[in-house]
Amino acid sequence: DIQMTQSPSSLSASVGDRVSISCRASQSISSYLNWYQQKPGKAPKLLIFVASSLQSGVPSRFSGSGSGTDFTLTISSLQPEDFATYYCQQTYSNMFTFGGGTKVEIK
Amino acid sequence: QVQLVQSGAEVQKPGASVKVSCKVSGYTFTDYYMHWVRQAPGQGLEWMGWINPNSGGTKYAQKFQDWVTMTRDTSITTAYMELNRLRSDDTAVYYCARAKDFLRLGRPAFDYWGQGTLVTVSS
Numbered sequence: 283d284i285q286m287t288q289s290p291s292s293l294s295a296s297v298g299d300r301v302s303i304s305c306r307a308s309q310s311i312s313s314y315l316n317w318y319q320q321k322p323g324k325a326p327k328l329l330i331f332v333a334s335s336l337q338s339g340v341p342s343r344f345s346g347s348g349s350g351t352d353f354t355l356t357i358s359s360l361q362p363e364d365f366a367t368y369y370c371q372q373t374y375s376n377m378f379t380f381g382g383g384t385k386v387e388i389k
Numbered sequence: 390q391v392q393l394v395q396s397g398a399e400v401q402k403p404g405a406s407v408k409v410s411c412k413v414s415g416y417t418f419t420d421y422y423m424h425w426v427r428q429a430p431g432q433g434l435e436w437m438g439w440i441n442p443n444s445g446g447t448k449y450a451q452k453f454q455d456w457v458t459m460t461r462d463t464s465i466t467t468a469y470m471e472l473n474r475l476r477s478d479d480t481a482v483y484y485c486a487r488a489k490d491f492l493r494l495g496r497p498a499f500d501y502w503g504q505g506t507l508v509t510v511s512s
Contacts, residue, residue: 314494316498320434325504326434328498331492332491332494332496335491335492369433369434371436373497373498374496377436380434380435383433383434
């Protein structure tokens with residue numbers, strides 16, 4: 283199975299900060315990488331699909347980049363509602379594995 | 390609007406089975422694969438498998454191959470996930486999620502999710 287590794291596992295940031303989260307695949311997955319946001323007690327929400335395509339309704343401060351094995355989710359200016367846990371997911375193989383998550387906390 | 394509404398919380402004993410339902414509305418049920426994802430308390434997301442509501446075909450994560458069954462009833466637009474031989478470490482929130490292939494590449498993303506069903510396994 284393809285393993286997905288996110289870093290860091292958690293980070294502290296302030297409102298207005300630029301935040302980047304990394305996701306690395308154990309083998310090349312082309313651009314077949316999605317990003318989700320999850321808040322406590324809620325289902326995950328799709329942010330980015332196929333590495334860099336923004337889901338409808340998601341603010342433009344969220345962006346995704348990368349291909350092959352290395353991917354990045356960037357929040358250009360962190361807002362109070364962005365404090366959450368973020369997950370990457372590969373869909374290259376037919377086993378759609380998730381990364382371990384990155385928790386973004388208030389500094 | 391698209392809705393995925395899951396069945397309520399369950400408490401089961403070790404060794405028992407549980408069947409979680411996911412009732413959909415607002416779109417054509419057979420047009421989108423349905424996936425199941427679980428999340429143990431305080432842990433990350435774990436993909437379990439999918440069902441093609443049109444054909445009934447399934448694909449399960451290797452870990453769950455021998456003890457999960459995904460089915461559907463198209464007449465009531467409902468997908469089901471049954472987990473057998475429950476253990477305490479199966480305690481988790483179980484989600485159904487619709488898979489949309491945005492770019493028609495055969496590589497979907499999960500654009501709508503159910504609210505989650507907490508399954509507690511305890512003697």
